[in-house]
Amino acid sequence: MSQAQAPDIDLRSDTVTHPTAAMREAMAHAPLGDDVFGDDPTVLALERRAAALLDKESALFVPTGTMGNLVSLMAHVPRGGEIIAPAESHVYNDEAASYAVVVGAGLRPVSETRDGEMPVEAVVDAIQDASDPHCPITSLVVVENCHAHTMSRPITPAYMSRLRRALPGELPIHVDGARLFNASVALRVPVADLVRDADSATFCLSKGLAAPVGSVVVGSAEFIGRARRARKLVGGGMRQAGVLAAAGLVALEDGADGTVSRLADDHAMASLLAEGLAAQPGIVSPGHIAQPDGAGLDPSRVATNFVLFAVEGGRSRRTAYLAALRDRGVGMVAYPHGQVRAVTHLGIGPREIEAVLDASAAALRQSAADAC
Ligand SMILES: Cc1ncc(COP(=O)(O)O)c(C=O)c1O
Incomplete structure (x- = not known):
């Protein structure tokens, strides 16, 4: 391989991108603490910045997009629950079946259009009858934005709101936004608009944004509390993680050093x-x-x-x-x-x-x- x-x-x-000179500089001088004790100021600053940008209550720094998706699934889905996700999605195909192995959930794939959208009616059809004891309980819908396998197509806010309106209010939506900022730039919409109708989202700092490591999960404070516990469970509690978060903070800056x-x-x-x-x-x-x-x-x-x-x-x-x-x-x-x-x-x-x-x-x- x-x-x-x-x-x-x-x-x-x-x-494959390497951190920019401004990122390396910020990493060298980042104020640090112990993030498992919750007192790394640079991690806290990155989490506040990410939550504000995506207009969610709270955020959690994680080492990878894969772990961001995993802790989100763990926080949303009970053992024996079922996840609806795009048939070509990373969560279904490229995360070593963590939804099954770690979460203990099933996954019902729904085929996408050539633009990466699961037809809303097909998602609604895939929801199980919760009153039937034969059926797993549908617990989460995942959307991938950008949708990699269809040429990294951006998924629009209009689609997200159609999907949200069609689903029962209690069924959460998670956005695997590994390249969410690419979608925001391509569609010329604020990144918050892409996740307004979602309960949680993950985005990666380590792809086009050029940070060396790191992803962020956003959602309600209560959801992030559960995701933080899940992060600990899978060994993702990092200590002086501010040295990494510093590069992510530079990526999200508005000025010339930012990479959005x-x-x-x-x-x-x-x-x-x-x-x-x-x-x-x-x-x-x-x-x-x-x-x-x-x-x-x-x-x-x-x-x-x-x-x-x-x-x-x-x-x-x-x-x-x-x-x-x-x-x-x-x-x-x-x-x-x-x-x-x-x-x-x-x-x-x-x-x-x-x-x-x-x-x-x-x-x-x-x-x-x-x-x-
Ligand atoms: C759509 C999507 N989701 C999640 C990930 C996982 O990110 P990571 O490689 O940081 O685990 C990737 C990685 O390429 C991806 O393309």
Whole structure:
């Protein structure tokens, strides 16, 4: 799965970003305490800032997005409960089945549209009859925003309010917002609007926002109290965590050191990449998100910083294409449904995109020749 050396131009994920100079400076000088005793001032400042930005009562700093989702599930869902989540979601596919192993819950996947939304009627249909002792009790609905597997599409506040109105009032919604700020920038809406109709949300500081480590969970004070207990249970109580939280605080700053508004650059670079790739013979749209009227890669589908595409010729050509790219110093990764994923981020500008497109053209030629 891993290779010893990172590629020169690394589009495998936005998690590969290194902290900015301002982050390193803030980390070096952060006032620290013991966060398990609740007295690390930098962690407390980050939690206050995150809660204010997302307009929720309280927040909790956690090491990873995976742990943020896990402690949220633990805080919302009793053993034997059932979670409704998108069929392609990270919570369902990419968190080692923690909903089952740790939470002790079932999960009912609902297929998404090509824009990453579970149809609201399908979610309502998936709710179990709580009066029937045969049935698990539906305890949570998860929404992923941005929705990674459909090209990291942003989910709108309008969808969230339609979903909220259709669900019983007592059924909570959790947003896995690993890239919530990308959605906010792409849709040009305040990040709080994206979670107004949710009871809790997780967002990651360690992806496009460029902090080295860390995610934040937000929700009511009572929910965060339960999530904090869950965090302790899974070993996520960190001590002088302010040294990490300091980088997150810089990421969320309004000024020039903040990394939220610059996400727009990543989105522009992803569009540029998709336009170039779409013109290369052999690059097509992944089937599950292809336009009904054509197989070509549609650059207008790029709304944030993911470009998902397929290579004609099936999986063996994809493997050869990725290896040929790697030989040319470019990293992309295989993704479900036979796709290739390329993710733009801090440090990827027009020059890098031009180099990636040259490498892709050469890799397409080489992989076609290798396949003959
Ligand atoms: C949609 C989504 N949710 C959650 C996560 C988990 O984040 P982490 O890698 O910090 O555990 C990821 C990671 O890429 C993700 O893409």
